[in-house]
Amino acid sequence: MAFTDSLRDDADEIWTAIYDHPMVEGIGDGTLDEERFRYWLRQDYVYLVDYCRLFALGAAQAPTLDRMETFATLLSETLHTEMELHREYAADFGITETDLEETAASPTTRGYTDFLVRTAALGTFGDLVAALLPCMWGFNDTGLRLREDGLPDEERYAEWVRTYSSDEFTELTEWCKELMDDVAASSTPEDRERYRELFLTSARYEYEFWDAAWQLEGWSV
Numbered sequence: 001m002a003f004t005d006s007l008r009d010d011a012d013e014i015w016t017a018i019y020d021h022p023m024v025e026g027i028g029d030g031t032l033d034e035e036r037f038r039y040w041l042r043q044d045y046v047y048l049v050d051y052c053r054l055f056a057l058g059a060a061q062a063p064t065l066d067r068m069e070t071f072a073t074l075l076s077e078t079l080h081t082e083m084e085l086h087r088e089y090a091a092d093f094g095i096t097e098t099d100l101e102e103t104a105a106s107p108t109t110r111g112y113t114d115f116l117v118r119t120a121a122l123g124t125f126g127d128l129v130a131a132l133l134p135c136m137w138g139f140n141d142t143g144l145r146l147r148e149d150g151l152p153d154e155e156r157y158a159e160w161v162r163t164y165s166s167d168e169f170t171e172l173t174e175w176c177k178e179l180m181d182d183v184a185a186s187s188t189p190e191d192r193e194r195y196r197e198l199f200l201t202s203a204r205y206e207y208e209f210w211d212a213a214w215q216l217e218g219w220s221v
Contacts, residue, residue: 003184003192004133004177007199011134014203015141023210024142027160030152034093037157040213041090042103047209048086050113051135052078057120058128067179092156107219108212112205119198126183130195133176134202139164140173 008015018024023040026032055078058071087097105113120128143164151158163169184192211217 002181003195004180007133007180007196010196010200011203014200014207015138018138018142018207018210019145021207021210021214023214024146027157028146028149028152030154030157032157036213036216038090038093038095039216040210041086041093041095042100043106043109043209043213045083045086045090045100046103046105046109047113048078048083050117052083054116054120054128054132057117058125058132061120061125061128063125070175089156089159106212106217108205108208108217112202112209115201115205123198124191126180126187126191126195127198129176129180129183130198131202133180133199134206136169136173136176138203138206140169143169 023032023036027037052075055071055075059068059075062068062071087100090096090100116131119131123131143161143166146161147165151161180195184195187195
């Protein structure tokens with residue numbers, strides 16, 4: 001069994017909870033309240049800023065030139081393509097670039113991104129990959145499941161499903177899974193157990209990120 005197969009088994013309950021969450025259900029059937037989705041879009045933009053830092057740290061820690069080049073490419077594409085697409089998509093919901101730039105991180109967004117950057121900065125390359133994987137894999141799993149159910153009539157939500165179930169995003173997810181398997185194959189049992197815990201922590205944060213949007217989470221003081 002590949003290491004990521006065992007991770008998938010461990011994360012099944014979390015992935016199912018995400019798929020069954022009312023935020024995801026609302027995207028899938030097109031009925032999600034726009035206020036909650038606008039919240040999610042703004043927090044996701046904040047997340048993407050630190051996601052770029054994760055790729056930069058991946059390039060710095062990469063053990064080979066090929067992997068360094070891949071992470072550098074992901075950094076460039078996220079900075080110059082994905083974030084611009086996010087701005088354009090957010091504009092469809094009446095969110096301006098200024099709105100995005102002025103968004104303060106929610107408690108969950110801050111906790112998640114701090115966890116990712118801390119893991120990448122202080123851990124090993126394998127730690128970074130394990131923490132990174134659930135973001136790609138979780139969205140791809142959710143997008144593919146929703147697409148199997150049929151695209152919603154609400155075109156803006158249908159676009160979300162198409163994006164994360166696309167061949168391009170699926171290929172990116174498979175690349176990250178293969179990278180995790182390669183790293184795990186040359187790691188100690190102790191390393192692999194640490195990767196598993198980091199992976200599950202990120203997966204749990206993925207669920208909490210959805211739930212924070214549903215709750216319209218803010219700082220209490």
